Amino acid sequence: MAAHQFRGPSDLHLHSERSDGTQTPAEVMRSAHEHGVRTAALTDHDTTDGWAEAATAATSLGMTFLPGMEMSARYHGRSVHVLAYLIDPDDAPLRAEVTRVRSSRLDRARTMADRIARDYDLSWPDILAHTRDGATVGRPHIADALVAKGHVRDRTEAFSGILNPRGDYYVALYAPDPVTAVRLVVGAGGVPIVAHPAGRAGVLPDDVLRRMLDAGLAGFELAHRENRAEGVRTLRRLVDERALIVTGSSDYHGAGKPNLPGENTTSDDMVQRIIDTASGTAPIYS
Template identity: 70%
Template structure:
């Protein structure tokens, strides 16, 4: 899950589990190790500036930013929660699974994230080639938007399009050139959602579906299969969730006594989201800490 995974795991295990964290807590932030625009230390600094006392780094399909984020967070008096956003797919729909407190050295999970990141690179290269036939952009332009070890993805293509003056911002890029219905789009390899949950649970982690209540919900059969496999809950306080599907999932969470979280999904300059715009209740964070066994939160 990134070259620094073993070091990240050792760092994150330096913790006394009997210590309690202090909220407010934002459990979904991204760095330049995936599709955020800031390195992990700056992400934690941004969280601190916005009044957060507990923060998670959840880069896509990698744990490589954990060590830097943990050191930065604890130096600021914050509790750091090791996390990752694991890619999954149900038919045409992308499903993002927040995975907290996983073992970064788990063989099966590392094998899957390696495969997904390889697919991201292949996809980005094919999309870049297709786009270059119609727009003045080259692969080197996209590479210039990444940092060493970053998981290359569509946001980096979007940033390259912005840098070349082809679009105004990421939003315009994703609404047009990079839209899944467009001619340039290439699907990403990702496991089915049930397999993704199983991998996270087997790695000692706590799986939560990110922003699950958008334009359409996953089918009931898939949701219940994920719950049977160990899905812990839903990220219900998120700016992309819509009221009606959120209410339906809130009822299911109550019926099944699930963990409910709220987060910003901060990406630095990549999105307008602000750290702490949604937060997770203290009792829900405690439940994540109690349930996770792959690694541990890092207290200041």
């Protein structure tokens, strides 16, 4: 057991305005605390920029802060998200790949904005108005601009309509394949967990999952509101076979999604396994 102690409940998947959430990292920690969370991870998309602010806020509230990131990956056009816990943020290979993904996000957002502007009143400054300086620009920021312009009611309508991947305005994002993403996280001393692995797109093919596991994948986020029961049952069998880590999280985005901190949590023993497995960085204890 580690010398330092954390307390549950633990929510290990929260987003701030440094990616596609609507609150500052400090506000995210305060919201988590208000909902009873006592150990929290900030997992913004492809960035660790909010760690310092979140850690200061969390520890001031008597919480444990567990640094994380949600890394983008793609498999045959499908988006796969790998939660990367306790990575070394200065690891050169990981930083290089994340920088490439972030650059792709920016180019993609500009291209999508140009396409949408042909049919809707929308400009690049409109989108930037909903994006914090240095944030990972993405479709949620375009969605927020569309809402502000009155073209859609909310992000959900934007994603199902104008920003739908099957629509004319959509542009694919560059991201590494999931096996490479797992290797990069492990190489940075982190613990990789697949986020919402049984969502609408279904579970990844068994051979891909096994290659990810052979590369060092530590487990799955099985308690998540987007997961489907059938897919969770399939993954449970793999968890039992390989003695994997299982997490539960809210995927909180502030006003960007209805998800609330602590609506799903990770058991203390699984949090401890993540801490004990990692070598990249350490939790920040109060």
